[in-house]
Amino acid sequence: MSPGRATTRPVVVAPPHRPRPRVVIVGSGFGGLNAALGLVGAPVEVTVVDRDNYHGFWPLLYQVATAGLGPDDIAHPVRAIFAGHQNITVRLGLVTSVDVDERHVELDHGELLPYDYLILAVGSSTSDFGIPGVFEHAFPLKSLPEAVRLRNHILTVFERADADRSAIPDGLLTIVLAGGGPTGVEMAGALSELIGTNLALDFRHLDVTSARVVLVEATDHLLGGFSERSQHEALTTLRNKGVEVLLNAPLAKVTEHGVTLADGREITTRTVVWTAGVRANPLADLLPGEKRRNGTVVVLPDLSLPGHPEVFAIGDLAGSVDKRENALPQLAQVAIQGGRHAARAVRSRLAGKATRTFRYHDHGIMATIGRQSAVAELPGGLTLRGSLGWMAWLAVHLVFLVGFRNRLVVLVNWAWNYVTWDRASRVILDDIHRV
C-alpha cells in the first residue's frame, strides 16, 4: 500500500491459508495400513489408495485356497478400518503413473492425486523366473480371487475324476506345488489333509490315495531362511503326510499337461500352483532410480527414495537391508514396521527434524505344516515346534487379523475344522456350470 493513499476501514489480514500437507499412501496391505494408522491425528490429509476395497490377511490365503476359510473371512473393508479417522480418506483405484517431479499419482479412472508425501506400499507380484508356461498354465496364489479360483479348480478336478476315472492316470488328481517356501509348505500340508480327510469322505467311490501332492523345490531344502532343524522337520512332517517332496528339482517348463523338471523328469498334471517366484510390484518400474534384480526399489536407510526425501517405499516393494547389508525378508513384520517407520519419518519431516534409519526388529518367523504342526523361530534362538509351534502360529495369526468379527468367525471356523476335521468352505463359487 502506498503511503499517499488513505484507508477508510481497518484492513483485515487473513492468516495465509496453509492447506494441510497431503500424504498419499498407495497400498492397504500390512505396510500401507500401518503407515496410515501411524498418521492418525497428524496434521496431514491422508489418502489411502488401493486397487481392492479390502485389507487382505495374506498369511491365511492358503486356507481359502484349501477350503478352510471363506474369502470374506480374511478380508476386511479398508473403509471400515479408517471410518473413525477424520484425516484419512480412502480411494479405490489402480495407480497407473507416478510423477515424482510434479508430485502426483494418476489412477486408472483418470483421477490425479497430488501429494506432499508419498508412501508406496504395494507389495510384490508373481514372477515366473523366466520359466516358460508359468503365467499361462500355473495358478498363482497372491490374491483373494486367485485363491477362490484355485479352490474352485481343485474341487472341480475331483468332481471330474469322480465322473470319469479314465482321466486319473493323466494326472487329473495330481497337484504340483512349485516352491518350497512357507506358502508351498503350508499349501502342501493343508492339501494333503483336505484330500486325506474331507475329499476321501466326499468322494468315497474314488480312490483318493491315487491323488498326489508333489512339492518341487529348486534348492536342497524347504523353508529357506529357517534353521536346518526346522527345515528337516518340515520335510519329515510333509513326507509323513504323504506329500512327495522333490528337492534339487528346479522347474524347466510348465505346459497344459504338466511340468518338466530341469533334469528332464516330467510330472503329468492339470494343477500347478506357483508359489515360487515373487518380485516387486510392477509399480516399481514407474519410479526413477535403481532397482534390484527382483525389481525392488533401492531406498536410503530411512526408506526414502534417493533424491526424493518426500517419497518412501516400504515392505516387499523396497529392497530394505539390515545392518549387514543383507536384504530383509518378504515378511508381514517387515512391512508393518516399515509402515510405522514411514509414518514417523513424515511426522519428523513435518516437524523439521531429521529422519532416522529404519531398523528392523526381528520378531521371528513361522510356518504351519498342517494340523497341530508348525515351526516358529523366535528371536534369541527360541524355537517352537509341533503342537506348541502350531498354537503359537494360531495365536499370532488371530491377533494380527484385522477386525474383531473376522477374528471371531475365523476362530469358529478353525475350531470347527479342528474338532470335526471338516473344511466346510469347499464350495465351487463360479459360473462355469451355469447355463
Added chain:
Amino acid sequence: MSPGRATTRPVVVAPPHRPRPRVVIVGSGFGGLNAALGLVGAPVEVTVVDRDNYHGFWPLLYQVATAGLGPDDIAHPVRAIFAGHQNITVRLGLVTSVDVDERHVELDHGELLPYDYLILAVGSSTSDFGIPGVFEHAFPLKSLPEAVRLRNHILTVFERADADRSAIPDGLLTIVLAGGGPTGVEMAGALSELIGTNLALDFRHLDVTSARVVLVEATDHLLGGFSERSQHEALTTLRNKGVEVLLNAPLAKVTEHGVTLADGREITTRTVVWTAGVRANPLADLLPGEKRRNGTVVVLPDLSLPGHPEVFAIGDLAGSVDKRENALPQLAQVAIQGGRHAARAVRSRLAGKATRTFRYHDHGIMATIGRQSAVAELPGGLTLRGSLGWMAWLAVHLVFLVGFRNRLVVLVNWAWNYVTWDRASRVILDDIHRV
C-alpha cells in the same frame, strides 16, 4: 439240464442278480435335498445331480448381496451332507436332456445316468416377463455368483461416485428394485440400512442422502400373498426407512441408463435389480407333457408326470395345486414337503403300494423388512410383526440353515451386525481392478 446228461459236481445256482433300483434326483435345493434324505437307507441307489457342488440357502441370498453375510456362509457342500449315507451318490453336472422312454438323463460332460425313478427338483429361473432389456441390463438374484456380482456392483458404484461426484445426478447412486415380493422387500430394507449406516460412515465425503432406493411394483401392493395388514406394514416400514416405493408401476423397459415405467416415467440408474420374474427352470422344456404359462410342469396329484409314474416333479418346477386347484406358492416349504412326498412315493412304488395325493401343510410365510422388523403369518391366523416377527424370522432361518458350522458363523455375523450395525462383508471380490 437235460435228464440224459450227468453232472459230476453239484451245480451252484446263484440267486438271480437283482441290482437295486436307481433313483436319480436332479437338484440339491430344498426339494432335492429332502427327497434324498427321505431315501436314506431305502433299498435303492440314489444319485443326486446338481450343477453346483453346494446346497444354497436362498432365503438369505439377499444378505450376501447386501454384504451382511459372506457367500460361503449360506452354502453347504452337497457331498458333506450325504457323506455318511452309503446309498447316496453325488454328481456335479448340468442335465442337458431327459429321455423318459429310455429312462436316462444326460449330463453336460456327456455322462448318461440311467434311472428307475427320477425326481426333478431344479427349481425356478429368472423370467423377464417379456420386458426388453431385463436380461441385458438388470441384475438377477437367483444364485450365489449373482449375489456376489450384485454386491460388487453396489459397492463399486459408491466408490465411483466418491471419486467423481459428477456422475451422481446421472443416477449412479440410484438403485431400482423391480418387484415387490419378499426378495424385493428384503433387499429394499437391507439396502437402505447398508447405505444409511455403513456406507454413510465409509463414504463420509459423499452425501449418501443423495442415494435412492426405489422399489417398483406392478400391482397396488407389496408382498402379494400376505395379509393386507402385513402388506401395509411393509409399505410403511420401507417408506420410513427412506425407500421410494412406487405401486401400480409396471416396467416397460430396462436400458443401460435406467428404467422406463409403463406410464412413461423414467428413472435414471445404473443398477436395476430384477426380483420380479421367475418361471420354471428350462429343464421343464425337456420334459413331455403339459406346461403352465410360467413354464411349470403339470403333475398328477401324487406329483408324478402324467403317463410316467416313475418321474416326479416337485417344488418350483412343478405346478402343484392345493385342494381348491390353486397353484401352490414358490416357497421353500412347498419344495421341502414335495421332496419328502416324492421319497415316500418311491418307497410306496417299491413296496407295490399306491402313492398318495400330495397335501401341502401350510407352515406360514414370512419376510423381513430390515433390522428388527418382519412379518410372519402363521397358520391359524396368527401374525407376528415388528421385533417379534423378526425374532421368529431369525429363529426359523437359523434352524433351516443346513450345517451346524454355517449356523454358528451366520449367528456370529448376525449378532455382530446387530450389535455394531456393521456389515463386515462389504468386500469387492472380483478381478475388475487387477492388472
